[in-house]
Amino acid sequence: MRFSALVERIAGEGADAWLTHYEARRAHERGEDVILLSVGDPDFDTPEVVRERAIECIRAGDTHYTPTSGRLPLREAIVALHAARSGQTVSPDQVVPLSGAQNALFSSSLCLAGPGDEVISIEPMYPTYPATIEVSGARLVRVPAPPGKGFRIDLEALERAITARTRAIFFATPSNPTGVIMSEAELAIIGELARRHSLWIVADEVYAGLAPGGRVPSLAATLPDRVVTIGSLSKSHAMTGWRAGWVIGPREFTVHIESLVMCMLFGLPGFIQEAAITALGIAPAAESQIREYCRSRGEFMRRELRGISHLDCFVPEAGMFMLLDVRATGLSGYEFMRGLYEAEAVSVLDGGAFGSQTGGFVRVCFAAEEDVLREACTRIRRFVVSLPPAATRRGGST
Numbered sequence: 001m002r003f004s005a006l007v008e009r010i011a012g013e014g015a016d017a018w019l020t021h022y023e024a025r026r027a028h029e030r031g032e033d034v035i036l037l038s039v040g041d042p043d044f045d046t047p048e049v050v051r052e053r054a055i056e057c058i059r060a061g062d063t064h065y066t067p068t069s070g071r072l073p074l075r076e077a078i079v080a081l082h083a084a085r086s087g088q089t090v091s092p093d094q095v096v097p098l099s100g101a102q103n104a105l106f107s108s109s110l111c112l113a114g115p116g117d118e119v120i121s122i123e124p125m126y127p128t129y130p131a132t133i134e135v136s137g138a139r140l141v142r143v144p145a146p147p148g149k150g151f152r153i154d155l156e157a158l159e160r161a162i163t164a165r166t167r168a169i170f171f172a173t174p175s176n177p178t179g180v181i182m183s184e185a186e187l188a189i190i191g192e193l194a195r196r197h198s199l200w201i202v203a204d205e206v207y208a209g210l211a212p213g214g215r216v217p218s219l220a221a222t223l224p225d226r227v228v229t230i231g232s233l234s235k236s237h238a239m240t241g242w243r244a245g246w247v248i249g250p251r252e253f254t255v256h257i258e259s260l261v262m263c264m265l266f267g268l269p270g271f272i273q274e275a276a277i278t279a280l281g282i283a284p285a286a287e288s289q290i291r292e293y294c295r296s297r298g299e300f301m302r303r304e305l306r307g308i309s310h311l312d313c314f315v316p317e318a319g320m321f322m323l324l325d326v327r328a329t330g331l332s333g334y335e336f337m338r339g340l341y342e343a344e345a346v347s348v349l350d351g352g353a354f355g356s357q358t359g360g361f362v363r364v365c366f367a368a369e370e371d372v373l374r375e376a377c378t379r380i381r382r383f384v385v386s387l388p389p390a391a392t393r394r395g396g397s398t
């Protein structure tokens with residue numbers, strides 16, 4: 001039997017990146033002594049008031065179809081959060097609730113580009129980006145944010161990458177995996193290029209609530225006609241499993257997202273929308289709790305890793321991840337990830353999953369309890385110490 005060309009575009013790297021993580025998760029579920037630091041899922045519960053609200057709504061029978069474009073109070077709550085974060089005031093019909101930021105990225109990709117077009121994104125990039133961008137038929141063009149520049153975007157390479165076919169620039173700020181936040185100065189240049197070449201900007205702000213002050217610099221207020229902002233409650237409220245996210249953009253764009261929702265999602269469950277309204281109502285407190293949690297766990301992790309020879313931490317500006325530079329061990333990120341898992345049952349993510357800039361790194365999620373992090377670092381140290389000298393394994397060249 002035959003499949004569509006689309007199945008080719010959604011297979012590959014992005015999906016493979018998670019195989020070790022899934023293997024580790026299955027072992028963990030079987031009760032094996034596995035430490036999972038490979039996924040960005042805070043290890044504490046969704047706030048109780050949010051869970052209670054969902055339960056109350058289910059009990060009250062809020063289990064039927066909902067308006068496909070989302071309930072007005074939810075859209076209004078997102079409008080308020082977005083205004084506080086970006087300074088942009090939008091109307092509720094410029095907001096569409098979707099099933100997580102991932103669903104919002106996918107929908108935006110389908111509505112903004114297609115076959116024959118090019119879409120730029122910044123490497124390292126979240127592993128779903130290549131398939132999410134190319135599912136539309138557009139070609140992904142990668143612009144580096146290299147380790148030698150502290151993983152900040154190479155703006156000259158960005159300018160060179162723009163062609164007559166370019167339709168959009170996708171990026172995450174703060175970035176996953178680097179935790180780098182786009183600066184005002186970088187955004188000003190990106191905005192100018194977007195204006196000059198008539199491009200869309202898709203700003204994935206799924207980690208914005210974890211940035212200092214709960215916000216990141218944004219172009220939304222300066223370029224309201226071409227900026228699409230993506231957000232969700234997954235990271236800021238420990239709500240990864242609720243699949244509550246949104247997209248915000250000019251009305252001429254959200255009208256198409258609404259049509260897509262009609263044929264793809266048909267609206268978020270009512271009890272999820274009501275719980276999301278409650279979550280947005282406590283956003284400042286929930287976000288400052290997770291920021292403090294991540295700050296203290298990130299510092300703890302850095303202290304525990306200090307002194308392990310051949311390993312270097314890249315300190316994030318925000319978020320729940322840290323990149324470990326493993327190049328001095330002589331291993332690639334993939335080899336380090338597999339070796340560490342097989343020898344010490346610690347699951348981290350190969351930096352290569354985010355593209356070639358991070359091929360010599362692994363990504364560690366530190367949103368976990370201190371005793372878990374301490375034990376993980378003990379195992380990482382033991383693994384690194386057990387490695388033969390890098391020079392020997394690489395035939396004398398390090």
Ligand SMILES: Cc1ncc(COP(=O)(O)O)c(C=O)c1O
Pocket residue numbers: 040099100101102103126172175176204206231232233234240244245
């Ligand atoms: C940069 C980035 N964008 C989007 C997502 C997906 O988020 P959500 O759970 O809201 O779909 C993630 C999840 O880790 C992410 O890291």
